[in-house]
Each structure stands twice: as structure tokens, then as C-alpha cells.
Amino acid sequence: xxxxxxxxxxxxxxxxxxxxxxxxxxxxxxxxxxxxxxxxxxxxxxxxxxxxxxxxxxxxxxxxxxxxxxxxxxxxxxxxxxxxxxxxxxxxxxxxxxxxxxxxxxxxxxxxxxxxxxxxxxxxxxxxxxxxxxxxxxxxxxxxxxxxxxxxxxxxxxxxxxxxxxxxxxxxxxxxxxxxxxxxxxxxxxxxxxxxxxxxxxxxxxxxxxxxxxxxxxxxxxxxxxxxxxxxxxxxxxxxxxxxxxxxxxxxxxxxxxxxxxxxxxxxxxxxxxxxxxx
Numbered sequence: 405x406x407x408x409x410x411x412x413x414x415x416x417x418x419x420x421x422x423x424x425x426x427x428x429x430x431x432x433x434x435x436x437x438x439x440x441x442x443x444x445x446x447x448x449x450x451x452x453x454x455x456x457x458x459x460x461x462x463x464x465x466x467x468x469x470x471x472x473x474x475x476x477x478x479x480x481x482x483x484x485x486x487x488x489x490x491x492x493x494x495x496x497x498x499x500x501x502x503x504x505x506x507x508x509x510x511x512x513x514x515x516x517x518x519x520x521x522x523x524x525x526x527x528x529x530x531x532x533x534x535x536x537x538x539x540x541x542x543x544x545x546x547x548x549x550x551x552x553x554x555x556x557x558x559x560x561x562x563x564x565x566x567x568x569x570x571x572x573x574x575x576x577x578x579x580x581x582x583x584x585x586x587x588x589x590x591x592x593x594x595x596x597x598x599x600x601x602x603x604x605x606x607x608x609x610x611x612x613x614x615x616x617x618x619x620x621x622x623x624x625x626x627x628x629x630x631x632x633x634x635x636x637x638x639x640x641x642x643x644x645x646x647x648x649x650x651x652x653x654x655x656x657x658x659x660x661x662x663x664x665x666x667x668x669x670x671x672x673x674x675x676x677x678x679x680x681x682x683x
Contacts, residue, residue, distance in 0.1 A: 408436065409433070409434035409435075409436050409437060410434070410437075410442065410479075410481075410482060414444055414445070414448055415448075416433060417432075417433055417434055417442070417444070417445050417448075418430065418431070418432060418433065418445050418448045418449060418452070419431040419433050419470075420452050422459075422461070422462060425463065425619075425620060425623040425624075426461050426462050426463035426464070426623050426682065427462075427463065427464050427465070427466060427619045427620070427622075427623050428452070428455075428456045428459075428462045428464070428465045428466070428521070429465075429466050429468070430449060430452050430453070430465060430466070430467050430468070431467075431468050431469060431470060432445065432449075432468070432469040432470070432474075432475055433469070433470045434479075435469075435470050435471025435472070435473070437476075437479060438471070438472075438473035438475075438476040438529075438530065439469045439470070439471065439473050439474060439475045439476060439535070440475065440476050440477055440478060440479035440480075440482075440535075441475055441477070441478060441479055441512075441534065441535070441538075442478075442479040442482035443482060443483075443484050443508065444482070445479075446508060446509075446511075446512050449467075449512060449515070450511060450512055450515040453465065453515045453516060453519045453523075454515065454519075456519055456520075456521050457518075457519050457520040457521060460682060460683055461682075462521055463521065463622060463623040463624070463625070463627050463682050464521055464522050464523075464524065464619050464622035464623050465519060465521050465522070465523045465524070466523075466524045466526055466615055466619050467516070467523055467524070467525050467526065467538065467542060468525070468526030468527075468528065468615070469526075469528065469529070471529065472528070472529045472530075473529040473530045473531075473535075474525075474526075474527045474528060474529050474530060474531040474535055474538075474539060474551070475531060475532070475534070475535025475538055475539075476530055476531075476532045476533065476535055477532050477533030477534050477535055477556060478508075478509070478533065478534050505565050508565075509534045509537070509565040509566035509567075510565070510566060510567060512534070512538065512566065513534075513537055513538065513541045513566045513567040513571075514567075516538065516541040516542055517541050517638055520631040520634075521627065521630075521631065522543045522544065522622045522625075522630050522634065523541075523542045523543050523544075524542060524543070524544045524545070524546060524615055524618055524619055524622075525538070525539040525542035525544070525545040525546070526546060526611065526615045527539050527545060527546065527547040527548065527551050527593075527602070528547075528548045528551065528608065528611050529548070529550070529551055529552075530551070530552055530554065531551065531552070531553050531554070532553070532554040532555075532556045533554070533555075533556045533557060533566075534565065534566040536553045536554060536555060536556075536568070537564075537565075537566035537567055537568050537571060538566070539553070539601075539602075540568075540571045540572070540575065540601060541566075541567065541571065543634060544603050544618060545601065545602040545603050545604075546602065546603060546604045546605075546606065546611065546614050546615050546618065547593045547596065547597075547602045547604070547605050547606075547611075548593065548605070548606060548607070548608040548611040549593055549594075549605055549606065549607050549608055550592075550593065550608060551592075551593040551596075551605075552590045552591060552592050552593065552596075553590075553591040553596050553601055554588060554589075554590050554591065555568060555572075555584045555585050555588050556588055557585070557588065558585065558586060558587065558588040559588045564585055568585065569581070569585065572584060572585065574641050575599070575600050575601060576599045576600060576601065580599065593605045624680060625680060626662070626664035626665065626667075626668060626678075626680045626682075627664070627680070627682035627683070628658075628659060628662045628664060628665075628682070628683060629659050629662070629664060629665065632655040632658060632659050633655075635651075635655070636648070636651060636652060636655055639651065662683060663681055663683055664678075664680045664681060664682070664683065667679065667680060667681070668680070
């Protein structure tokens, strides 16, 4: 009988490699539970994204999974032992659920959105619950035909977490977001593409190549310019015009101090292809 994935070392539950181009590959590897994500896996992904941000050698990140599911939500069986408490304390203190959400699903989605490298979601199957929000938090989403996205929370009598009520209206609009969240219907890949939830849909046997091609393009791009662009775009819908313009001007100031910005301008003047370094 194979060893349950929950008993494997954490680095086997979340695979991590950085290839020669500087692309970091973060892969959920618990296909026996459809890649339902445990607290330990979540924390490892958050740490790996922080490492990618800090490592000048990393130029892009791909977040994917093994098997026939991207991530089917939180692994409710993988609970951590509660913190010590007095014998006469209640089983659940006021504020404990909020803390769990802040430090759990919200922290994971924030780590993706705040990563200073572009993050591609490689979706090769079902993305449900927090799994859907992990994908939507990524900068680019490539999905295989046959994949589906499910706002499964309503089916369980739950309120969406992991920023779902924040992300969806910004992608599909207010009314459509309510429809997806209220009904929890399966959204096939083609419909997800039409709604703007994903960037590309490809045949399943072409998913690896499509993701690798985009990752390769990002790996030779001006990484700091992309980081600043990502920040501006992510903040834009929460900003007034004056704030957005001020942040844009600051981003320009910061970027013009990079090696890549100077290389890009020099390459244009000299009519050659720029060779960006990532700093």
C-alpha cells in the first residue's frame, strides 16, 4: 500500500526547483487527495514565494500541481494541534477563526499577489475553493482543457475565504461575481477564459509546453520593471487617480535606477536586442 501523502516529508508534498533560466517551479504533490492543501503545505508555499522575491536569480515563478486536480481546497483533515489554553477556557475563543483565516488562506493569497516576481498558475484540473483563489491571485493563468473552477463554499454553507470576494468582482464584475459565489457552479475552462478568469486554455497535452514558453519569456524580461508594474496594477483598483499617478511616478523613478532600464534604453538606441539581467 502506498504511503499516504500526508506522511511524506514536506518537500515531497510541495516540490520546488529553480531551472537554469531562473524559473522557480512550485508544485503541489498530493494527488491522492486532489491536492487539497494542508496548513504545512500552505506555509511552505508562502516561504518559497518569499524566497523567490528575495532571490535575484529567480526571474519568474510557476505554481502548479501533479495529478488531475490543481487544488480542491483546504485539507480539512490536516488540522494542527490547538494552542495551549486553561482547562476552563472555551473550545474556541473569540477571534480565533479570524486569526486562522488571516494567517492561513489570506496569507497564502497575499503571498502570491505580493511576490515580486511574476507568478503563472498552471491549472491542469479542478481548482476549487481556496484552490480557485490561488489560481486567480496569480498574475497569469494557463489552464488545460477539461479544467474547471468552482466557488465551492456555498455548497458547504460557508463564506468564501482567501480573498474570493475581493478577487472575483475585480475580474468578472460585481453581478457575475455574485452569481459564481451564490451558486457555486462548475465553471469549465472555456467559460473561465470567456469570463477573464484565465489567460489561455490549451489541450491538456500542450499545457507543459505553453507554461514553459511563457515562463521562459518572463525569465528574460526586465524583472524589476515587471515587479513594479505588478504592484501598480494590483493596487490600481483600490486607488484614486491622484494616488495611482503618484505611485506610477515613484515606480518610474525607482525603475530608472535599475541596470535593466538603462540596458533597455541603450539597446533601443543601438538597435539591438536587450539583454536583461533582472536587476
